[in-house]
Amino acid sequence: MSTFNSLSKTASTFVSPTLLLIGFISVLPILYIANFYCRYKRYQAATPWSVQNKVVVITGASSGIGEELAYEFARQGAKLILCARRADKLSDVADVCRDKYGATHVAINKVDVTRENDVDRLIETIEASYDKIDCLVLNAGVSMGESLEDIEDFNIIKDIMNVNYYGSTMLTYYALPLLKKAEKPRIVVVSSLASVLPFVPMRTGYAASKCALRGFFESLQTELLKDNIFVTIAYPGIVKTEINDNRLGKNPKHLDFNEAMPAEECAKVIVDGTIRADREIVFTHLGKLGKILDGVFPDLLFYVSQNYVLKQISMDKKIQ
Numbered sequence: 001m002s003t004f005n006s007l008s009k010t011a012s013t014f015v016s017p018t019l020l021l022i023g024f025i026s027v028l029p030i031l032y033i034a035n036f037y038c039r040y041k042r043y044q045a046a047t048p049w050s051v052q053n054k055v056v057v058i059t060g061a062s063s064g065i066g067e068e069l070a071y072e073f074a075r076q077g078a079k080l081i082l083c084a085r086r087a088d089k090l091s092d093v094a095d096v097c098r099d100k101y102g103a104t105h106v107a108i109n110k111v112d113v114t115r116e117n118d119v120d121r122l123i124e125t126i127e128a129s130y131d132k133i134d135c136l137v138l139n140a141g142v143s144m145g146e147s148l149e150d151i152e153d154f155n156i157i158k159d160i161m162n163v164n165y166y167g168s169t170m171l172t173y174y175a176l177p178l179l180k181k182a183e184k185p186r187i188v189v190v191s192s193l194a195s196v197l198p199f200v201p202m203r204t205g206y207a208a209s210k211c212a213l214r215g216f217f218e219s220l221q222t223e224l225l226k227d228n229i230f231v232t233i234a235y236p237g238i239v240k241t242e243i244n245d246n247r248l249g250k251n252p253k254h255l256d257f258n259e260a261m262p263a264e265e266c267a268k269v270i271v272d273g274t275i276r277a278d279r280e281i282v283f284t285h286l287g288k289l290g291k292i293l294d295g296v297f298p299d300l301l302f303y304v305s306q307n308y309v310l311k312q313i314s315m316d317k318k319i320q
Helices: 003-047 065-077 087-099 116-127 157-180 204-226 261-277 285-296 298-319
Strands: 055-057 079-084 108-110 134-136 184-188 231-235 278-280
Touching: 003 204, 055 065, 055 157, 065 079, 065 087, 065 108, 065 134, 065 261, 087 108, 116 157, 157 184, 157 261, 157 285, 184 204, 184 261, 204 231, 231 261, 261 278, 278 285, 285 298
Parallel strands: 055 079, 055 134, 079 108, 134 184, 184 231, 231 278
Antiparallel strands: none
16 A cells, blocks of 8 residues: 555656646647737837837946947937936037037936936926936946955945946936927836846845945836836847946956847847837847746756856966
């Protein structure tokens, strides 16, 4: 009898997961259709929406993705409010927006998103000039390039959180009244694949800040549904920008990957997704696959990711 019971338990343990897997696969087409329907309903609610004459605020607009976003929005006729800490760089970007892309409304604001007085003053300026914000693009950020045990000052982690997380969330808090005055406004968050697949070493503080950003805005977009404000979170992978040259930490070169996406290509994808009001924009085929695998086979994904990264580190050490 005990042998029979043991065999029954073994069979039950084997059959149950198998049946669950078969059941899951059988309903996949239904789930896919349901997901597509939900996406279509969101698209219906958020469109039509054109960039033309929209008041678009972009932080971190002096270089990299932010600069290219400014050019793409300018090309499509937006009224631009460009923000960054480097006023001289902002002025150069504004000139290109006007001279090359025909922008007729470009304002620049020297803003440190970690300073509440700067953020408050920015919102007051926008309210006086435009009385609304159609699209708030939260792009300001800093990266990291050092292992946790090698950090000499933990304030590096705090600095990253202040810019990447608190800077974006504080500006959003102050901007909400002006967003509510617009029709079908957008909040665009430039996050990172590091918040979806946070397995890359030397990025502890950076990954943490982007994970916090993701959690905040995924929660906020539910709160804002009643106001018809649409949140889009973009998850770029490795992009050719200055952020990788200006990482906080010792900036080890082995964190650089050869096949980085051009910033202008990244910006175009983000603007297209903004117009559609996509809930999220996950970059690269590997990023999309990784996001799926993380939900189904997380240990396998972690193993493959770590082996890939370790090989990259080993190769770079040989080159050096």
